[in-house]
Amino acid sequence: MVTKFYQHLLALVFAINEINENPKILPNVTLGYHIYDSYYDVRMTYRTILDLLFNFHRLVPNYKYDTQKYTIAVIGGLGSDISSRMSDMLDLYRIPQLAYGSFASQEGDRTESPPFYRMVPNEAQQCKGIVQLLLHFGWTWVGLFAVNDNSGEHFVQQLESLFSQKGICLAFSERLPSQIRLDTWSHVNYLTANTYLQFSDSKVRSFIIYGESRTIITLHILMLLGDASYKKNISLRKVWIMTAQVDFALSGIQRTWDFQFFHGALFFSMQSNNLRGFQTFLHKIKPGLTQGDGFLKDFWEQAFDCSFLDLQGPMEGNDVCTGEQSLDSLPGPVFEMPMTGHSYSIYNAVYAVAHALNTMYTSRFDNRALMDGKGLHVQNLQPWQLHPFLQRVLFNNSAGERVCFKDREMEAGFDIMNLVTFPNKSFVRVTVGRVNSNAPEGQELIINEDRIVWQTNFNQIAPISVCNNYCLPGFLKKKKEGEKFCCYGCAPCPEGEISDQKDMDDCKKCPDNQYPNKDQDGCIPKVLSFLSFDGLLGTSLSSAAVSFSIITVLVLGIFIKHKDTPIVKANNQDISYTLLISLLFCFLCSLLFLGYPGKVTCFLQQSTFGFIFSVAVSCILAKTITVVVAFMATKPGSSIRKWVGKKLANSILLSCSLVQAVISMVWLGTSPPFPDFDFQSLPREIVAECNKGSVIMFYMVLGYMGFLSIITLIVAFFARKLPDSFNEAKFITFSMLIFCSVWVSFVPTYLGTKGKYMVAVEIFSILTSSAGLLACVFMPKCYIIVLRPELNKREQMIRTAP
Known part of the structure; x- marks a missing residue:
């Protein structure tokens, strides 16, 4: 007899x-009961069920005797195997x-008129609670001991499925027999070796154990056979997570x-409450005062390790049971x-x-068949008639807790208890948490860590039970070949990515407006960047632009002041001003x-x-063609004399400039440039820039200007040796070589730079090419006009001509 279960x-x-x-409940009706022991034996279970349903002495199924007991319902059993039988x-x-x-629920339980009801929540809730408990403490490398029967197999399968979803691994899964049979000693040795071996893995600090009331005894025996001094080995002590069926019960020599x-x-543990009067009731249990209890004598002798006086039998060495x-x-x-x-x-x-029964009594359900004027006739009641009322039962017990069934299972949760043991072989259970499946998502588990007492070797700190140390922020998990996914290495995040939490499966990029810090475990806001007037580069370029502009104005002033001189008149005065x-x-x-x-x-x-540069290049082209036409018109009988004059130059200028104007207007009308931010080009900067809108149109503008x-370069190159004192084709050739060189090198340089330096490259190209044109085309003339005025005479020009 397991004395601890006497409380049941x-x-x-x-x-x-x-x-x-x-x-108020079942007036005029007295409930009775019969109690049977299953003895953890299937055959005895069948025997006692037949005895309960029919006769004390003669067991003939389906045959009713006058002494038949009126069985309305059966409560039991504790284990899954006995309950199923x-x-x-x-x-x-x-x-x-x-x-x-x-x-666990079985598939055959849910029939149209089921006889089976569970007074505790479904085991699936318990599995989810175990997973939530493991995740709460970060235990991802755990061991499992499960009883070797159908219920244990179902539990393992259900738990493994949840583990794979939540990133938890089983270091091992060991099966324990429901009870050890010493007649198969080789099998016992195998179980002992396997069980004891699992404690050698120092990484596994938490063990789950699933079984029944005798599972702890079985585990005790296996550990004792493996090492008689295992209790003194502190390194073997772990955190045990036990299911509701496991109990700490000892009897006989195990005491x-x-x-x-x-x-x-x-x-x-199934949730429980203190019931008023129950402790008083227990204190009244005495062998001499309690009548009709066939278990009390055996319980008392085993619980207190004593014997009652038996005048007809020999006295044993045990203490005498006084009953007090x-x-x-x-x-x-x-x-x-x-x-x-x-x-x-x-x-x-x-x-x-x-x-x-009370609901049936007060309802209109076939009252004539069940009742007469004196009350309820139990003899007329059939057990199957109780099912509709039992399924809909709803009441508050004496502790104030609501009791009802949902799909024939009790709507409740589980308490999480902490076992605190003492040297005198006693222990207490301390409630440290609760699992409630009806709570909002993420709040199903409530745990009070401050109330938990850990094994002494953990120094009152929650232990770590993982296959390897965590990957710190800045690193990601890297799978190890041939091992479970809970066993992994750590690798730094790729450049440009971060991990801001421990054990990240993948690194992630920072938002567009941020960049990774040095340790790659966080993001830093990027700095807004653009080519400003205040910076050194911006100040230099703006100063150069202003300086060249002043020089150009001075040159224009010189040309206007000396507009009547031969050197100014010789090369189309209007085109020079326009240029x-x-x-x-x-x-x-x-x-x-x-x-x-x-x-x-x-x-x-x-x-x-694009448009202004096209005008400038068109002016150069007009000047060059004017030189060529003027030279060709001097030949006797030339038919192109009629083209000599301002009309040709103006036509070239207007037509060439108009084409660029049309390209620019199409660009601005269809996909114009707009302010934008470039988050990608520079890792630590946000570049404020002008998005070109249509890149094709941008390169069309550049392409036409290059054309x-x-x-102009080709025409000037062939006209550079024309015999004319006023021929400036050689200077135009040199200026166009500079111009083309600048813009040919501009394209790869522009594409190879990023951020504000792209803008700087374009400004530099504009200033350099413009300065080249200004210097090569106008500086020689300004030299003669300002420094050598004696050469700026018609006679001198004609005399020097070949």
Whole structure:
């Protein structure tokens, strides 16, 4: 007899006594009960079920005797195997069965008129609670001991499925027999070696154990056979996570054992409450005062290790049972005074049956068949008639807790208890948390770590149970070949990415406006960057633009002042003025590229630059063609004399400039440039820039300007040796070589730079090419006009001509 489970019987008796004394429940009806022991044996279970359903002495199924007991419902059993065997028999007669043990649902349970009810939550809730508990403490490398039966196999499969979803791994999964048979010694040796071996892995600090009431005893025996001094080996002590079916119960010679090895264990328990009057009821249990209890004598002798006087038999060496011993003096492994979760479930099961009967009694359900004027006739009641009322039962028990079924399972949660052991072989259970499946998502688990007492070797700190140390922020997990996914290495994040938490599977990029810090575990805001007037580079370029603009104005002033001199008149005065004005605007338009990009500046930048440069190059082309035509017109009988004059030059200037104007207007009308931010080019800067809108149109503007430049270079190159004192083709050739060289090198340089330096490259190209044109075309003339005025005479020019 397992003395600890005697409380289950007392809880049933206590509940029935309360109901029989309560006039509000089943008036004029007295509930009775029969209690049977399964002896953990399947054949005895079938035997006792037949005895319960039919006769004390003669067992003939389906044959009723006058002494038949009126069985309305059956409560039991504790284990899944016994409960399923009971169900096999009770299902034939549709007798309600209320199981108070926690185990997995079977597919065959849910029939149209089921006889099976669970007084505890489904085991799936317990599995989810275990996963949440492991995640709360960060335990991802755990061991599992499970009883070797169908229930244990179902539990392992369900748990492994949840583990794979939540990133938890099983270091091992070991099966334990429900009880050890010493006749198969080779098998015992195999189990002992395997069980003891699992404790050698120092990385596994938390073990899950799933089984029944005798599983702890089995594990004790296997550990004892593996190493008789295992209790003294502190390195073997772990954190045990136990399911609701596991209990700490000892009997017989096991009474000398203690549970120091399981000190600090966390185990799930059916939720229970203190019931008023239950402790008083327990204190009244005495062998001489309690009548009709066939288990009390055996319980008392085993619990207190004594014997009652038997005048007809020999006296043994045990102490004499006086009957005055107190139950609260017994250690926890033998008997517990506080109501356990299983006893609480039995108490609720009795009340559930009583309330279902009471509802049937007060309802209109076939009253004529069940009742007469004196009350309820139990003899006329069939057990299957109780099912509709039992499924809809709803009441508050004496502790104020609501009791009802949902899909024939009790709507409740699990308490999380902490086992605190003492040297005198006693222990206490301390409630440290709760699992409630009806709570909002993420709040199902409530745990109070401050109340948990850990094993002494953990120094009162929650241990770490992982396959390897965490990957710090700045690193990512790297899978190790041939090992489970919980065992991994760490690798630095790729350049430009970060991980800001431990154990990241993948690194991530910072937002566009941020960049990774040095350790790659956080992001830093980027700095806004643009080519401003205040910076050294911006100041230098703007100063150069202004300086060249002033020089251009001076040159224009010189030409206007000396407009009547031969050297000014010789090369189309209007074209020269237009060229100088366009160069002035070329220098000034570079200032549009400086400063913070706005809508107006972005709209004007590229189109203004392209058009003004096209005008300047068109002027150069017009001057060059004018020189060529003028030379050819001097030949006798030339038919092109009519083209000599301002009309040809103006036509070239207008037509070439008009083409660029059309390209620019199409660009601005379809996809104009606009202010934008470049987050990608520079790792630590946000570049404020002008988005070109249409890149194709931008390169069309540059391409057309390059086309004009090449044509001008070719014409000037062939005209450079014409015999004319006023021939400036050689200077134009040199200027166009500079111009083309600048813009040919501009394209790769522009594409190879990023950020504000792209703008600087374009401004530099504008200033350099414009300065080249100004210097090569006008500086020689300014030299003669200002420094050598004696050469600026018609006679001198004609005399020097070949």
